[in-house]
Amino acid sequence: MSNIPSELKYTASHEWARLEEDGTVTVGITDHAQGLLGDVVFVELPEVDAEIEAEAEAGVVESVKAASDIYIPISGTVIAVNEDLADKPELINSDPYGAGWMFKIQPLDEEDLNELMDAEGYTEQVVSEEH
Amino acid sequence: MPFIPHTKADVEAMLAAIGVKSIEDLFAEIPANLRAGALSKIPSGLTEMELTRFMQKRAAENDQGLCFIGAGAYEHHIPAAVWDITSRGEFMTAYTPYQAEASQGTLQLIYEFQSMIASLTGMQASNASLYDGASALAEAVLMAVRANKHSKARRILMPQTVHPAYREVVNAVVRTQQIEIIEIPFDQKRGNINLASLERFTKEDITALVIPQPNFFGVLEEVDVLTDWAQQKNALVIAVVNPTAIALLKEPGQWGKQGADIVCGEGQPLGVPLASGGPYFGFLTCKQEYVRQMPGRIVGRTVDLEGKPGFALTLQAREQHIRRSKATSNICTNQGLLVTAATIYMSLLGPEGLRRVAAASHANTRTLIEKLTAVKGVELVFDQPCFHETVIRFNKPVHEVLTALDKAGIQGGYALNNDYPELGEALLVCATETKHQDDLTAYQQQLQKIL
Numbered sequence: 082m083s084n085i086p087s088e089l090k091y092t093a094s095h096e097w098a099r100l101e102e103d104g105t106v107t108v109g110i111t112d113h114a115q116g117l118l119g120d121v122v123f124v125e126l127p128e129v130d131a132e133i134e135a136e137a138e139a140g141v142v143e144s145v146k147a148a149s150d151i152y153i154p155i156s157g158t159v160i161a162v163n164e165d166l167a168d169k170p171e172l173i174n175s176d177p178y179g180a181g182w183m184f185k186i187q188p189l190d191e192e193d194l195n196e197l198m199d200a201e202g203y204t205e206q207v208v209s210e211e212h
Numbered sequence: 213m214p215f216i217p218h219t220k221a222d223v224e225a226m227l228a229a230i231g232v233k234s235i236e237d238l239f240a241e242i243p244a245n246l247r248a249g250a251l252s253k254i255p256s257g258l259t260e261m262e263l264t265r266f267m268q269k270r271a272a273e274n275d276q277g278l279c280f281i282g283a284g285a286y287e288h289h290i291p292a293a294v295w296d297i298t299s300r301g302e303f304m305t306a307y308t309p310y311q312a313e314a315s316q317g318t319l320q321l322i323y324e325f326q327s328m329i330a331s332l333t334g335m336q337a338s339n340a341s342l343y344d345g346a347s348a349l350a351e352a353v354l355m356a357v358r359a360n361k362h363s364k365a366r367r368i369l370m371p372q373t374v375h376p377a378y379r380e381v382v383n384a385v386v387r388t389q390q391i392e393i394i395e396i397p398f399d400q401k402r403g404n405i406n407l408a409s410l411e412r413f414t415k416e417d418i419t420a421l422v423i424p425q426p427n428f429f430g431v432l433e434e435v436d437v438l439t440d441w442a443q444q445k446n447a448l449v450i451a452v453v454n455p456t457a458i459a460l461l462k463e464p465g466q467w468g469k470q471g472a473d474i475v476c477g478e479g480q481p482l483g484v485p486l487a488s489g490g491p492y493f494g495f496l497t498c499k500q501e502y503v504r505q506m507p508g509r510i511v512g513r514t515v516d517l518e519g520k521p522g523f524a525l526t527l528q529a530r531e532q533h534i535r536r537s538k539a540t541s542n543i544c545t546n547q548g549l550l551v552t553a554a555t556i557y558m559s560l561l562g563p564e565g566l567r568r569v570a571a572a573s574h575a576n577t578r579t580l581i582e583k584l585t586a587v588k589g590v591e592l593v594f595d596q597p598c599f600h601e602t603v604i605r606f607n608k609p610v611h612e613v614l615t616a617l618d619k620a621g622i623q624g625g626y627a628l629n630n631d632y633p634e635l636g637e638a639l640l641v642c643a644t645e646t647k648h649q650d651d652l653t654a655y656q657q658q659l660q661k662i663l
Contacts, residue, residue, distance in 0.1 A: 123504060125504075128361065143504070143529045143530075144529065145529070146529065146534070147529055147534055147535075148529035148530060148534065148535050148538075150538065
């Protein structure tokens with residue numbers, strides 16, 4: 082069973098979102114997603130200042146066997162991207178919830194986070210996908 | 213001999229199994245007005261013997277003549293070894309292999325091809341080839357739109373000095389993809405793009421500028437100035453080049469301060485004979501940073517678990533068998549056999565040989581221009597340097613001149629009055645290294661008689 086931290090919010094497309102103290106939201110892909118993808122070799126991130134609507138494409142994660150789109154969990158403006166991923170995309174495999182974060186957004190409305198799944202809901206999805 | 217293996221009994225058994233009376237019933241739901249119907253203009257079949265006689269008679273009517281037509285396809289000397297080796301059984305089946313890594317020889321050949329084309333164009337990465345020069349340019353345009361993160365406009369500047377057929381193909385491919393192609397007129401005296409004609413776009417968001425070298429008229433473009441202009445405003449530069457010419461001219465990777473971003477072109481001059489328009493092959497190279505936006509197959513060199521060198525298809529995650537509708541393009545193949553010929557051709561000639569082909573072609577063309585423009589009633593249309601082609605104009609209808617030349621066994625060139633009516637009775641003429649001084653003189657003398 083993959084690691085699904087209880088304090089994060091999740092999407093059906095396997096992104097996680099974390100509300101930071103300053104009101105920004107950090108986004109990455111889940112441990113389960115990185116496990117399915119295998120060794121990540123390239124990450125395409127959104128542009129800083131891009132305004133993106135919830136569920137729109139925000140980037141691409143490419144592994145040795147597949148390239149998958151990253152969808153933005155809630156509407157907002159991109160305020161930072163993880164520059165380290167350009168040289169070390171493997172951080173997504175080794176530390177998906179930490180050093181492997183992908184981008185930070187200033188949410189249009191923080192309340193939108195409530196629309197996402199909690200750890201329990203996401204665990205159910207992962208379990209049902211595995212069976 | 214029937215080529216459909218099913219007997220009448222087979223067909224009836226299959227129809228009975230699915231409960232349908234006739235094959236025709238399977239198409240019943242298609243409205244009659246959408247059905248193609250019988251092919252009324254196709255004659256009934258011939259026996260093999262009849263067909264052979266017919267084709268031999270037709271073939272005897274072919275008259276190759278003395279060819280001065282270029283316009284995108286060029287007659288070059290092809291060493292006999294090229295097709296002798298290419299026609300070997302091991303290569304004749306050289307399609308992009310399905311179980312790719314089991315075909316190390318094919319992969320190595322494609323890898324060598326990529327290395328040679330990358331070196332020739334002065335770029336870092338190459339794919340395994342595309343269908344032809346025109347489709348390569350269309351793919352380069354799509355690639356530029358994906359790759360240029362600075363541009364939101366999806367607008368491409370396309371000089372009218374780019375091959376008219378290439379421009380048509382590009383329009384056909386991109387017009388339904390919300391990409392705007394803006395045509396740039398050329399300088400009627402110089403025959404190339406004038407920087408002044410680009411100035412109105414200086415402040416506008418432009419995704420990419422296409423630069424042909426040499427251009428369709430054989431005239432050289434001012435590639436450094438144009439490249440710098442485009443890149444200064446964050447537009448990508450797509451070079452569409454003749455591979456023979458760039459053996460002699462500055463390679464696109466060295467254009468301007470930063471070099472072209474994407475390079476494409478028609479590979480036919482590299483060992484592929486003229487054959488009624490094809491099959492030819494396109495090439496596409498780019499800077500390393502854009503390699504993930506490059507369409508088509510790419511072969512890489514690697515090592516296996518035991519550390520032994522080998523070749524593998526790489527960067528496949530961008531392709532349609534993995535990425536489906538989000539693939540970088542629907543190109544999932546290459547022109548294997550023609551790439552084989554081109555790789556052998558380039559190996560045999562080497563950089564120096566290719567330069568000598570280019571230099572000899574240029575010298576012949578200059579001699580041809582001198583001879584033809586010495587004839588009364590012929591004028592040179594453009595005043596800028598050219599490679600192995602140029603435009604001349606007659607004082608009488610170009611088609612009359614061509615017909616008269618044809619009767620004397622000379623294919624005089626490519627008439628421009630359909631594609632460029634503004635140039636008048638203009639003809640694009642080309643002389644490659646295959647032409648002897650006597651050939652050039654023969655052309656001059658015939659022209660003298662006609663005019």
